[in-house]
Amino acid sequence: MKKQTFLLIGLFFMSFQFMVAQGSPDYSGGLKFKFNEDGSKYLRLISWAQVQANYNTDATFDGNGNENSKLNFNLRRARVLMFAQINKDFLILTHFGVNSLTSTTLSPTGKGDGSQLFFHDVWAQYNLGENHTIGGGLHYFNGISRLNNQSTLNMMTLDNNRQSWATIGLSDQFARHLGVFLKGKFDKLQYRVAINDAAASTLDSRTAIAGGDAVYNGRASLGSGDAGKTYAGYFDYHFLDQESNFLPYKVGSYLGGKKVFNIGAGFFLHPKGAVIDNGTALTPNLVGEDVSIFAIDAFYDTPIGEGGSALTAYAVFQSSDYGKNYLFSAYGTGSMFYSHVGYVFNGDKTKTRYQPYVSYGSHSYDAVNDNRSTFGLGVNAYMSGHNSKLTLEYKNQQFGALDSGVLSLQAMIYL
Structure with missing residues (x-):
């Protein structure tokens, strides 16, 4: 019996096939379990972890008024993603994990909200011919911009530009909506x-005040009949090398592995998603306002010369209307410009390569006169492409009286 068990285990692991990972010269990454000889039926598994040490240059305080330590540790992401190709026309994907586990979200027995695993994505899809696919479930086929569809496996900066995840926690579950999607391409144009259904609960739990500004919790206040659906789309034209649209996750930097130049445009619409109160304190009159977000962006990634150097550049302009004078956390009715640029130095691709980068964002809000500005300066050390890298970044944020700086060191392993 023991011999049979060991034999089955051995055959199981021999059936795995390594898959090619982006930007990694000496590690093929991921595991593919084949269900037939030609590999057309398979299960692929990917896992990654990002661990940070963050030093805040300014004093911060907890909910009880106690000063926090300036140096803090953060399990930024711990994820498992797996997908199965049942046959050439069917695919199912499951993605789960935990985010931003810190000393304030740890719980004594691991049962607290902050320390819980949850589903990021669960969807099934069906191919409608060679270049078009329909699917449904909890998915990440978002609209607006490339950064609203950003992969967390291969970001160039330490993290994504937060305002580009423009609906996170407002109408969705961690940037994922529950609904149906259609994706594909017409020659060089991908779409x-x-x-989707709008979430019935949101991070914006405020109550609309008579004569006050909008709050973004329309479905909770007005009911699903009036504010129940959201609509999204993103379209990008690929002038040079064609990127894969097999999965929704957009690559942050190819490290010179492709020559890509794309221009894109996208939208997000949530009819009556925001709520204002046109009544009085004694006789409230809740009225829905449409939420509409539009963006245009450009992405360029290219090798330079023969020595392994590469340039990555991205820029986006986003116009956001969350309702009259809406302002909540980093999100608000107004406009945003964001850009980042990085350069990989010449070097042996099988050894450590360095990529300094800079990012800048400017955000204006209708509700206030002050603009929010963010500036980041960092460097990536790629020890095995995106599969093993260190990132050191200083990020400064200014908004009104706020002037904060955070120095972060992140280690990432992607298998």
Whole structure:
């Protein structure tokens, strides 16, 4: 019996096939379990972890008024993603994990909200011919911009530009909506569109005040009949090398592995998603306001010369209307410009390569006269492409009286 068990285990692991990972010269990454000889039926597994040490240059305080330590540790992401190709037309994907586990979200027995695993994505899809696919579930085929569809496996900066995840926690679950999507391409033009249910609960739990500004919790206040659906789309034209649209996750930097130049445009619409109160304190009159977000962006990634150097550049302009004078956390009715640029130095691709980068964002809000500005300066050390890298970044944020700086060191392993 023991011999049979060991034999089955051995055959199981021999059936795995390594898959090619982006930007990694000496590690093929991921595991593919084949269900037939030609590999057309398979299960692929990917896992990654990002661990940070963050030093805040300014004093911060907890909910009880006690000063926090300036040096803090953060399990930024711990994820498992797996997908199965049942046959050439069917695919199912499951993605789960935990985010931003810190000393304040740890719980004594691991049962607290902050320390819980949850589903990021669960969807099934069906191919409609060679270049078009329909699917449904909890998915990440978002609209607006490339950064609203950003992969967390291969970001160039330490993290994504937060305001680009423009609906996170407001109408969705961690940037994922529950609904149906259609994606595909017409020659060099790729597209993704979706119709989704709006979440019935949101991070913006405020109550609309008579004569006050909008709050973004329309479905909770007005009911699903009036504010129940959201609509999203993103379209990008690929002038040079064609990027894969097999999965929704957009690559942050190819490290010179491709020569890519794309221009894109996208939208997000949530009819009556925001709520204002046109009544009085004694006789409230809740009225829905449409939420509409539009963006245009450009992405360029290219090798330079023969020595392994590469340039990555990205820019986006986003116009956001969350309702009259909406302002909540980093999100608000107004406009945003964001850009980042990075350069990989010449070097042996099988050894450590360095990529300094700079990022800048400017955000204006209708509700206030002050603009929010963010500036980041960092460097990536790629020890095995995106599969093993260290990132050191200083990020400064200014908004009104706020002038904060955070120095972060992140280690990432992606298998």
